[in-house]
Amino acid sequence: xxxxxxxxxxxxxxxxxxxxxxxxxxxxxxxxxxxxxxxxxxxxxxxxxxxxxxxxxxxxxxxxxxxxxxxxxxxxxxxxxxxxxxxxxxxxxxxxxxxxxxxxxxxxxxxxxxxxxxxxxxxxxxxxxxxxxxxxxxxxxxxxxxxxxxxxxxxxxxxxxxxxxxxxxxxxxxxxxxxxxxxxxxxxxxxxxxxxxxxxxxxxxxxxxxxxxxxxxxxxxxxxxxxxxxxxxxxxxxxxxxxxxxxxxxxxxxxxxxxxxxxxxxxxxxxxxxxxxxxxxxxxxxxxxxxxxxxxxxxxxxxxxxxxxxxxxxxxxxxxxxxxxxxxxxxxxxxxxxxxxxxxxxxxxxxxxxxxxxxxxxxxxxxxxxxxxxxxxxxxxxxxxxxxxxxxxxxxxxxxxxxxxxxxxxxxxxxxxxxxxxxxxxxxxxx
Numbered sequence: 001x002x003x004x005x006x007x008x009x010x011x012x013x014x015x016x017x018x019x020x021x022x023x024x025x026x027x028x029x030x031x032x033x034x035x036x037x038x039x040x041x042x043x044x045x046x047x048x049x050x051x052x053x054x055x056x057x058x059x060x061x062x063x064x065x066x067x068x069x070x071x072x073x074x075x076x077x078x079x080x081x082x083x084x085x086x087x088x089x090x091x092x093x094x095x096x097x098x099x100x101x102x103x104x105x106x107x108x109x110x111x112x113x114x115x116x117x118x119x120x121x122x123x124x125x126x127x128x129x130x131x132x133x134x135x136x137x138x139x140x141x142x143x144x145x146x147x148x149x150x151x152x153x154x155x156x157x158x159x160x161x162x163x164x165x166x167x168x169x170x171x172x173x174x175x176x177x178x179x180x181x182x183x184x185x186x187x188x189x190x191x192x193x194x195x196x197x198x199x200x201x202x203x204x205x206x207x208x209x210x211x212x213x214x215x216x217x218x219x220x221x222x223x224x225x226x227x228x229x230x231x232x233x234x235x236x237x238x239x240x241x242x243x244x245x246x247x248x249x250x251x252x253x254x255x256x257x258x259x260x261x262x263x264x265x266x267x268x269x270x271x272x273x274x275x276x277x278x279x280x281x282x283x284x285x286x287x288x289x290x291x292x293x294x295x296x297x298x299x300x301x302x303x304x305x306x307x308x309x310x311x312x313x314x315x316x317x318x319x320x321x322x323x324x325x326x327x328x329x330x331x332x333x334x335x336x337x338x339x340x341x342x343x344x345x346x347x348x349x350x351x352x353x354x355x356x357x358x359x360x361x362x363x364x365x366x367x368x369x370x371x372x373x374x375x376x377x378x379x380x381x382x383x384x385x386x387x388x389x390x391x392x393x394x395x396x397x398x399x400x401x402x403x404x405x406x407x408x409x410x411x412x413x414x415x416x417x418x419x420x421x422x423x424x425x426x427x428x429x430x431x
Contacts, residue, residue, distance in 0.1 A: 005110055008128045011401055012110075015135045016103060018330075018399070019045060022142040023092070025154060030092045034149040036082035037417055043074070044142055046090045048135040049099030050074035052106055055375070060119075060127040061109040067098065077378055106131075121375060129187030130375070136399040143330070143397045144417050147248070152262030158332035161324075163270040164339030168207055171349040172428065173297070175202040178304040179311055180296055181368050182406045191380035192406045194370045195311075198296045202428035205293055205301045208338045208351055209359065209423045210284065213269035215276070216256055218284050219245055229286040234279030237414055247275035247416040261333055272335040272421045274357045278389045278413035281360040281422035290424035295363035295390045295408075297425055302346050302353045302392070303405035313404050315346030315353050321400045326355035329399050335421070336396070355398070357421030358391040358409055365390050365410035383410055395419035 023030055023045050030042040039047075050070060057063040065071075072078050073087050090098060113122055121127040146154050177199040182188045184195075224244045227235045237243070245251070248259045249267060256267040276284075278292075285291050293301070303312040312318060314325070321328050325344035327336040335356040345351045353359070365388040373381045388410040394403035397419050411418060 004115065004125065008110060008125055008132075009107060011132050012103070012106065012128070015132055015139065015399070015401070016099075018139045019048060019099075019135060019142070020096070022139060022146065022155075025151075027092050029149065029151060029154075031085075031089075032149075033082075033085045034145055035417065038141070038145040038148060039081045039084045040089065041142055041145055042092050042095050043084050043087075043089050044138045044145075045092075046070070046095040046098060047074040047076070048131075048138050049095070049102045051134055052099075052131045053102045055121070055127050055130055056106045056109055057102065059375070060113070060121045061105075063105065063109070066102065066105075077382075124186035126187060133187065133189075133402040136402040139399070140395070140397040140419070143333075144419070147261055148417060150259065150262050155261040155333050156330075157261075157334070158330075160327060160332045160334075160336040161340040163337030164342060167339060168349070170204045170426075171207050171301070173200075173203055173205060173301050173348050174306075175200065175428075176306065178300045178306070180299055180406075182311070185313070185404060185406065188404070188406060189379065189408070190372065190374045191365075191367065191408050193372075194368060196369050198300075200296060200300060203293075203297055203425055204428060205297060205348075205350060205425040206423035207349060209272035209335075209357055209421045210281075211269065211338050212256075212267050212271050212273050214288075215246070215273040215284060216267070216269065218287050221287070223283060223287050226287075229283040230279065231282060234283060234413070237277075237279055243277075243280070246273060246280070249275075268337070270337045272338065272352065272357045274335055274395070274419050274421045275416050276360075276420060276422070277416045278360045278411075280416075281420075282362075285422070285424045288424060290426050292360055292362040292422060293425035295361045295392065298353075298359065298361050298392045299405060301348050301350050305347045307347075311405060312347070314344075315350065315405065316344050321354065321403075326400075327352075327396045328355040328394060328403060330397055332396065334396060335419075353393050354403060354405070355394055356396055357393070357419055358395050358398075359393045360420060360422040361390045361392055363390045364388065365408070387412065389413050391418075391420060 033040050115125050177197050179195050180198045181192050181195045257264050258267050364386050366384045391409040
């Protein structure tokens, strides 16, 4: 087996280990629905195996289906999450046997496949990148479900670098064109393609994500009770839902606390705020006299190397993330303190743009000029329009294999259970 195939096999092993770790729990917890926003954990576990069977075994490998009778059960577009507990889903033991059987055959296909095959699914191992990234995304979803379960002791924590106080609050990005998206990353999704020129005026963008301390100041200043800072839709949502702080925050004795994976603790004021909706992020930005960056502004600030005339895969360059560069891959079950990764700074001086929290942008999710769906419309195209806002950067729960400067995430502006935060931007003054 070639070195590249060995690396793919290693990535397959690593992501499966993650999935099994997050489902090492009593059967009752796995089959229970902890929120109508999420599937039962055991649905996610079998779904990643069914997705792998569909794309690697059937589409790329041309093999006979193993369990065609469960396809509709694990089709994410057939049944909304809130209704999935009513489906005849596989139990925990059967789900584990099923995904193990699929994986054994996937490794056989990997051993035999020709990466020089002109078929797009097989060329450069795209189909394996597809399923590896897909499973990592579901692992992050599992972590969000475990947070909503409020059960303690299920999710490991870890150590992170300390905060680094000081430094400029914002950085300047000069006017000029840059190349947005990619034509060169072999495992990039259809919505990241094609690369295209975007010309932006000059702007300022926060060096760091907005922290809990700054967000608490917005709350204390009455930000949740002043409609001036909210869009009409956002104000209506805030009133209807009775929202007064980020999800999982409570006030006790004059101090803010949060519940994190079943344990209540003081809110660390030097961490990026997380579990805020787009409406909350937008309201904060207005209160601060700023705005959310557009998606293009975010990407340029993250990885455009103007001197080299090219985009970097990550803010710091093209080499893979390390423990000194970014908080990814569930190193700890929380964002790192602000300023913890100076070595991971981007070409303009922004920090912590990869890892820690997904960052809301001011842009609706849509296709780039020349967009073409591949390998199926339901991954991206069906979500285009004015229902989903773009998120960038990846959270502490995202794996390095599924994150890069061009990677695009999206969700409804009301979503808060995901590990979301933001940073602000503003127009530069005319010269």
